[in-house]
Amino acid sequence: MTEPLLSIRDLVTEFDTPDGVVSAVNGVSYDVFPGETVGVVGESGSGKSVTVMTVLGLISQPPGRIAGGEILLEGRDLLRSSAKEMRKVRGDEIAMIFQDPMTSLNPVLTIGDQLSEALLVHNGMSDSEARKRVIELLELVGVPNAEQRYDQYPHEYSGGMRQRAMIAMAIANQPKVLIADEPTTALDVTIQAQVLEVLESAKRETDAGTILITHDLGLIAEMADRVVVMYGGKVVEMGTVEEIFHAPRHPYTLGLLSSLPRLDVDLERLEPIVGSPPSLINLPPGCAFHPRCSLARGRERCRREVPDLVGVGDGHVSACHYTDEMAEEIRRVERETGAAFGAGGVA
Numbered sequence: 404m405t406e407p408l409l410s411i412r413d414l415v416t417e418f419d420t421p422d423g424v425v426s427a428v429n430g431v432s433y434d435v436f437p438g439e440t441v442g443v444v445g446e447s448g449s450g451k452s453v454t455v456m457t458v459l460g461l462i463s464q465p466p467g468r469i470a471g472g473e474i475l476l477e478g479r480d481l482l483r484s485s486a487k488e489m490r491k492v493r494g495d496e497i498a499m500i501f502q503d504p505m506t507s508l509n510p511v512l513t514i515g516d517q518l519s520e521a522l523l524v525h526n527g528m529s530d531s532e533a534r535k536r537v538i539e540l541l542e543l544v545g546v547p548n549a550e551q552r553y554d555q556y557p558h559e560y561s562g563g564m565r566q567r568a569m570i571a572m573a574i575a576n577q578p579k580v581l582i583a584d585e586p587t588t589a590l591d592v593t594i595q596a597q598v599l600e601v602l603e604s605a606k607r608e609t610d611a612g613t614i615l616i617t618h619d620l621g622l623i624a625e626m627a628d629r630v631v632v633m634y635g636g637k638v639v640e641m642g643t644v645e646e647i648f649h650a651p652r653h654p655y656t657l658g659l660l661s662s663l664p665r666l667d668v669d670l671e672r673l674e675p676i677v678g679s680p681p682s683l684i685n686l687p688p689g690c691a692f693h694p695r696c697s698l699a700r701g702r703e704r705c706r707r708e709v710p711d712l713v714g715v716g717d718g719h720v721s722a723c724h725y726t727d728e729m730a731e732e733i734r735r736v737e738r739e740t741g742a743a744f745g746a747g748g749v750a
């Protein structure tokens with residue numbers, strides 16, 4: 404079997420704050436294999452972004468603290484790497500595409516100079532080789548008139564164009580892992596679709612494993628091969644995109660799907676998840692989802708016992724004491740909302 408490129412194991416990341424310790428990532432494990440896209444979903448504060456910031460070595464310590472776990476990049480534990488080694492890892496092996504390109508593009512350097520700098524530092528190319536490669540990269544991500552655009556500054560690019568330039572920068576050194584954190588949130592729908600296409604072709608070009616972080620399930624359905632669902636700093640369900648969308652085995656996943664606008668459901672029949680995400684300083688006891696869970700009502704076990712992630716299918720795992728009731732729960736939601744999850748996949 405193929406070995407994972409990146410393997411996150413039992414990761415714990417905390418932050419000291421005046422109000423107490425924030426348990427932002429609480430024992431998270433997942434793998435990323437070559438060429439696959441792993442979608443990570445969850446509400447704000449679920450730990451999805453802090454997990455990848457930890458992978459990238461971008462947690463300020465203090466106030467942050469990595470209290471446990473391993474991050475293995477092709478078997479090498481990044482948590483044992485020096486700051487200098489991590490800078491190299493970030494340039495060469497793991498690249499990040501941020502939500503807002505202006506945070507990672509330097510406004511006083513031309514786009515061409517910024518991209519070629521990445522190549523010169525990490526690849527030892529000559530100036531003319533770097534210029535040629537940058538123009539190829541800009542063409543690859545669909546920047547028109549790449550030769551002329553090379554000499555323009557970020558403010559001369561539109562929002563969508565800047566996002567493309569940032570994708571070009573991220574893939575310049577053929578990284579093993581690409582991380583995209585809400586890559587299209589700031590863009591309008593048409594540009595979003597174009598940027599996603601670019602992201603797909605960038606992935607094909609590099610055969611990188613991709614982590615796509617988003618709260619947008621539509622994006623996950625379109626792009627991801629596997630899905631990690633996070634809640635309260637933990638993974639609560641993980642499976643293929645088909646399993647997660649058609650046969651979810653965790654009430655939180657079903658809640659996310661039920662609140663998603665879809666063609667087969669009237670907007671007023673959507674069933675949003677009640678309540679708000681938990682405080683990471685003071686997580687509810689037992690299952691952190693219990694105050695919001697439709698299956699938890701009156702169940703002492705949900706309030707007392709933290710559910711482990713258990714296998715519910717080949718590679719499909721869920722952290723719920725009552726996964727065997729999910730088929731009926733899906734039917735209830737389908738009856739009440741008119742949605743069809745194609746739940747035949749639930750045993």
Ligand code: SF4
Pocket residue numbers: 653654655690691692693694696697698699704705710722723724725
């Ligand atoms: Fe809901 Fe209980 Fe399952 Fe948690 S363990 S998701 S509260 S049914």
